[in-house]
Amino acid sequence: MWRSSTRRAEAPPISPSLTRATLLSRAAKGGAAIAVAGSALGRLVGTAAADPLPDGDLAYARLLVTTELLAIDFYSRALAAGRAGPRLAKHLRLGQTPAGASDITYLYPRGTFAKEGAIAAFALTLENLMVGAYLGAVDGIQTPPLKVVAARIGASEAQHLAYLATIKGLASFEAFPNPLTIQQASNALDAYTA
């Protein structure tokens, strides 16, 4: 066993029912005010919600919730465009969660929703960004329970990325994905938000 009994005793109480839908739903509710994004993520873990999170962790939470809100917006628009084939549409529905009011405007490259290929290409870009952002968060976040949450969500995003890559006929396991620093993730997100 690599885990000592002490380490086991310190293990944070992570919600066993954490799913992408849960996160998106809670993120959407928190989306009306990004200021509460920290508590939206914090509610997914027991102890983290009880203690004030460091500013750096709250910054990560705001950034990650904004990427989730972008995903909600994109997936909803992509489905509404009616251009996705059955396999892609099935995937898009996984991310379609009603979003709350948001102060953020989402921007997409021209033609993003015009064809299935364009939708899938942007979905790949978005999932790459999310995988990188969550991997970076695992390193950058200080609060252990939130690190675990970020890792779990990052793993989920990686599955989405692999599925989308398969649809596009790309190799799913080309390389280890690179983590993005919060600055890199924020700069990437800047292209799609205002």
Place this chain on the structure above:
Amino acid sequence: MSKRSLALIAALLLGASLGSGGASAGSTLQPITVFAAASLTDVFPAIDRHETYSFGGSNTLAAQIAQGAPADVFAAANTAIPAALYAAGLVEKPVAFTRNTLVLVVPRSNPAGIHSVYDLENPGVTVDVAAPQVPVGAYTLQVLKQMGIEQQVLANVASEETDVRSVLAKVQLGQADAGFVYATDAKTVAGDVTVLKVPAWAQPKVTYAMAVVTRSRNQAAAKAFVAKVLSKAGQRVLARYGFLPLPQPVPGKPAMVGAADT
């Protein structure tokens, strides 16, 4: 209201100098005197060029009103200061009238090589900000805190200004490597500075509010000015200068600003 309570309000709002304002003495005659946030310097005269304006930091103007300066209308770059004056009985119920966003500006030559807000953490960078009592200064702190880089960037702050136009001038003249201003201010010197985005996920809610000053002896003209700013024509001028509309505006029923609304 006693002089003591006025002084208290001034101290609460300020922490800043209580210097004399630029308002004219006769507030009973046309044109009315409008005390307005420095960021409104260009757009208000474009909406109504007949009034007398005094532009400056919203907190300083509020203190001057608290001290009895002869203003007829007060327009601030936030909702908290007008709400505080309203609570003190110094202005009528404030009304929100426009919004703005914060941006980072660097000199065109960009000697410090700043390309994002995160670069402000770099050693040796000189950052210019408005004082925390000034709305744009408070918004700046909010951005830095929300990005988790408040302490690092504040260590590079070289100067604190009394209003947003002073921050802009310092950067424009190359006396600072970067500064936070409103997007509308940056537009006024577009050829001299480079505008960098503040991430959408860290943007503060910048809402402007205005109110008729209670002791104004020209209430009708003051109310007419407020109505003019809120009118479709007034809002069009604001938009032309880069200001943002209020969310979900209800025609004829502008959003009122309560004490709890900051």
